[in-house]
Amino acid sequence: MDNSKLYSELLTNLGEDVNRDGLQKTPDRAAKAMEFLTKGYDQDLDDVINGAVFDSDNDQMVIVKDIEMYSLCEHHLLPFVGKVHVAYLPEGKVIGLSKVARITDMYARRLQIQENMTKQIAEAIKYATGSSSVGVVIEAQHFCMMMRGVEKQGSSTISSMMLGTFRENAKTREEFLNLIKKF
Numbered sequence: 001m002d003n004s005k006l007y008s009e010l011l012t013n014l015g016e017d018v019n020r021d022g023l024q025k026t027p028d029r030a031a032k033a034m035e036f037l038t039k040g041y042d043q044d045l046d047d048v049i050n051g052a053v054f055d056s057d058n059d060q061m062v063i064v065k066d067i068e069m070y071s072l073c074e075h076h077l078l079p080f081v082g083k084v085h086v087a088y089l090p091e092g093k094v095i096g097l098s099k100v101a102r103i104t105d106m107y108a109r110r111l112q113i114q115e116n117m118t119k120q121i122a123e124a125i126k127y128a129t130g131s132s133s134v135g136v137v138i139e140a141q142h143f144c145m146m147m148r149g150v151e152k153q154g155s156s157t158i159s160s161m162m163l164g165t166f167r168e169n170a171k172t173r174e175e176f177l178n179l180i181k182k183f
């Protein structure tokens with residue numbers, strides 16, 4: 001059965017009249033929206049990187065911060081929304097900056113938990129750049145904690161994955177964390 005039909009059944013089960021004016025196209029729209037929000041399953045990391053990795057002899061920290069992220073929690077299918085910060089220490093190669101955001105989207109547009117997505121992005125940056133030192137921090141608000149359940153609107157969740165020098169060297173980690181702080 002296609003997703004539109006499934007949404008139609010869901011709405012009927014919820015007590016709605018799927019033939020009423022406002023709902024006529026809703027199953028189609030909802031199916032399209034869900035397909036968009038989970039399109040990361042169909043993406044391949046090499047295709048996303050698209051060869052945009054360049055030689056560079058700059059071995060200092062690169063940070064792409066405040067990348068907006070919209071994902072869906074795998075427990076409730078509700079959004080979690082926030083910012084992703086990515087850093088790495090180049091080891092001869094740098095990646096196209098937009099690809100860092102595209103990699104983030106590829107993993108965000110799946111059913112996720114924040115911690116797993118944090119690790120997946122870090123591993124992908126490591127793979128793409130060949131760098132052993134990668135740091136990823138995600139700060140997000142989970143709608144399943146805000147709109148329902150525990151109903152806490154003010155809390156946010158911060159997760160991190162530090163690899164290589166970011167894990168081993170407190171100074172490198174601090175430099176990253178200081179540079180992504182809000183001033």
Ligand SMILES: Nc1nc2c(ncn2[C@@H]2O[C@H](COP(=O)(O)OP(=O)(O)OP(=O)(O)O)[C@@H](O)[C@H]2O)c(=O)[nH]1
Nearest residue numbers: 073074075080112113114115142144145148149150
């Ligand atoms: N660690 C982690 N937990 C998450 C994430 N997204 C949602 N959750 C949590 O997953 C848990 C699921 O708990 P359950 O007790 O099985 O489900 P529930 O009865 O709907 O839980 P409540 O949200 O407490 O009402 C909840 O504590 C959610 O807050 C995430 O990205 N990471």
Ligand SMILES: [Zn+2]
Nearest residue numbers: 073075076144
């Ligand atoms: Zn949830």
